[in-house]
Amino acid sequence: MTDVAAPPPTAIRRAPRAHTERAREERKLGWYLCAPAVAVMLLVTAYPLVYAVWLSLQRYDLRVPGDQAFVGLRNFVTVLTSELWWRDFLATTVITVLSVGLELVLGMGLALFMHRAVFGRRTVRTSILIPYGIITVVAAFAWQFAFTPDLGFVNTWLNTDRAWLTERSTSYLVITLTEVWKTTPFMSLLLLAGLAIVPEELQEAAKVDGATAWQRFTKVTLPTMKGAVLVALLFRTLDAFRIFDTVFVQTRGANDTETVSMLGYNQLINRVNLGVGSAVSVLLFLTVVLIAILFVKGFKADLGQVRGER
């Protein structure tokens, strides 16, 4: 600042004050404009979350009125030592891994198709938005009916009389299929946005060097868009881990398909056991936070690597 010519004395005296006053006004307006949204988010999510933690430390069963007491971590012990929690945790993990894995592969194919398509891009984009927008419960019913014996077309086409939703492995199959159908479009749109940032010159250069299409994809495209892939995976994994609607409609948790969200729902709403139910919700919340942290860590490591290489 020293080599800047000094402004006239009057301006020196006035400028800072005008500047800070204006800045203060701007700050105030900014806060006022954000206040309603922030207040709503705090009241309806942050406060209930704290309340849930408090509830999880209480013995609080609405079926036994008047019997409410602080019990420390006892509800967590109850949940974590129950077979049910671990069975549901496993089911949720299996469904998450299966569906997100499949979605990544299919979504990438779909994204590449839309990225390269010479024509039909608009048609494809419009039609895949239908699964994205459709009500999950409706999608769950559509697939359930399709696989129901004597009702659905699947058995007619495959010429069997299999009762898909009464067996464990095939229940997982139908649930995963429904989830994949419904959410692959979202994944593919995120990946498509990532593909758009891969510079065309890099592709051309690799082509000139004699790289095959597969080599170009794995050595050029994927590393460049790693960030977008991780963001898409993070969004979908967190979303998949709280799966509720599809399983509720299709099996109601039968054949060991009950998920952690359903366990929480059953405890809280059906059994009105707010203590144990809240412990389940808090544990699910912590799991989701843990998944997010792991992803963000991986994300940072990758970014560092990319920067290091350059």
Next chain:
Amino acid sequence: MKVDRDRAFWTIGTVIIVAYALTPVAWIASLSLKTGDTLTDGRFLPRSISFENYRSIFESGEFVRPLRNSIGIALIATFFAVLLATLAAYAIARLRFPGKKLILTGALAIAMFPPISIIGPLFNMWRSLNLYDTWPGLVIPYMTFTLPLAIWTLSAFFREIPWELEQAAQVDGATPFQAFRRVIVPLAAPGVFTAAILVFFFAWNDFLFAISLTSTDSSRTVPAALAFFSGNSQFEQPTGSIAAAAVIVTIPIVILVLIFQRRIVAGLTAGAVKG
């Protein structure tokens, strides 16, 4: 020759993807058009077309009232979420004030966390505040859970608006209000609309809040009602009714997608790529 082969490849690809996306929708539509005695024939397409299922669901309060609830609750939630998000996003995009980053990060955290973790407290609070089983009881969680998405989409959008145009219009003699109405509103409207569509999709789709925070038809929405549909008689499977109701509630989605596909895609990816 090569051009022909290319053309064939992209055409076949397009057909496969469209079939993938639309088969379940076509299937549920076909089910809804079957008659009671051909419902269980296991064929993909109906032998004859009947609107019996539609007539029956529109005659029963079991569907009409939830449909009214769904439309009302989703529209009100959309209105308030977009209103609050527009104010906040405008400030975030245009003004300088501390705490901006905190708001965006906090909003992102909310968007990620599982709704089930606040179901218990909301259930308990709503019972004591007399919000259980009412429209506001669902409007409030819907607008809250969609605020983050709306704020992210809108602030990404508002950043791209050339705000100098507003001053330019004023220099040209327009009043501040005219400048705002004629210049800024038309520029901002597409973004606001995009956010509104995404919020509407969420509220229209939700199932968990709807079954946890309602108990009767006075506020139960269609997704929740579908899961508890009982059919005309105890012995009749309500498959036909469910299929018909499913088609009715899918129609608004299809219309929105057909008209606004470009904006929906832009809105969905705006926050994600920059975040």
